[in-house]
Amino acid sequence: MNSLLPVSAMNSASSRFYKLCATVLSTTSRRHQSTYRRTRKRLNIKPDPAFLPSKTEPRDHIIHNPPPSMPNVYHTPAIFLPEDDKRRLLQQNIRSQVEVGTSNGGSPKKFQKMPPPVRQPYTKKYHLKEEDLAEMRTLRAEDPETWSTNKLAKKFDCSVLFVSIATDGIAKTKKLQQELITEVVKSNWGTKRRHAREDRAIRREKWYSNA
Numbered sequence: 001m002n003s004l005l006p007v008s009a010m011n012s013a014s015s016r017f018y019k020l021c022a023t024v025l026s027t028t029s030r031r032h033q034s035t036y037r038r039t040r041k042r043l044n045i046k047p048d049p050a051f052l053p054s055k056t057e058p059r060d061h062i063i064h065n066p067p068p069s070m071p072n073v074y075h076t077p078a079i080f081l082p083e084d085d086k087r088r089l090l091q092q093n094i095r096s097q098v099e100v101g102t103s104n105g106g107s108p109k110k111f112q113k114m115p116p117p118v119r120q121p122y123t124k125k126y127h128l129k130e131e132d133l134a135e136m137r138t139l140r141a142e143d144p145e146t147w148s149t150n151k152l153a154k155k156f157d158c159s160v161l162f163v164s165i166a167t168d169g170i171a172k173t174k175k176l177q178q179e180l181i182t183e184v185v186k187s188n189w190g191t192k193r194r195h196a197r198e199d200r201a202i203r204r205e206k207w208y209s210n211a
Contacts, residue, residue: 125157132156133166144171 054061064080081088136156139147149163
């Protein structure tokens, strides 16, 4: 029967077949009106009833809507618990144990699971006098290579920041040497590293501007 069809009809049928194959095998996705409506309908989610205006409360009230997670007695504040709730008694017992441990000279740390401190607590010292500061500046001016800020901090039992503030502008030769060393290091940089450092400097300047 195909031999009885005209040539134009055969060409049109083959062209429609090739177009259909190209549409099916195409890697690019197309969004039609039906898919757009379906997606919009799925995203049109009604808000939770707890966030809607209350029809029974005469004025504004607090909404406690915790995120979905594992249940924990500490997640619900006591103000939202009923009067006969057992969790109120549990919180009172823990609070009383902490108060008893603190009143006996102990520490409530055993009742609190806190991470260890990154740095041990310390108290600031204000033991340096004018004579100590003068000696510190003299040592820094005579031999800045030997008496660095770290060594001076260890000698006078103070922080490196305090030494740098007290001896600011004294070791000028060392500062120049450090600048020369920095220039030598920068001369060995490649194009990518140089551009990256320049971009970083520009971003740092923009931090303090209104741009």
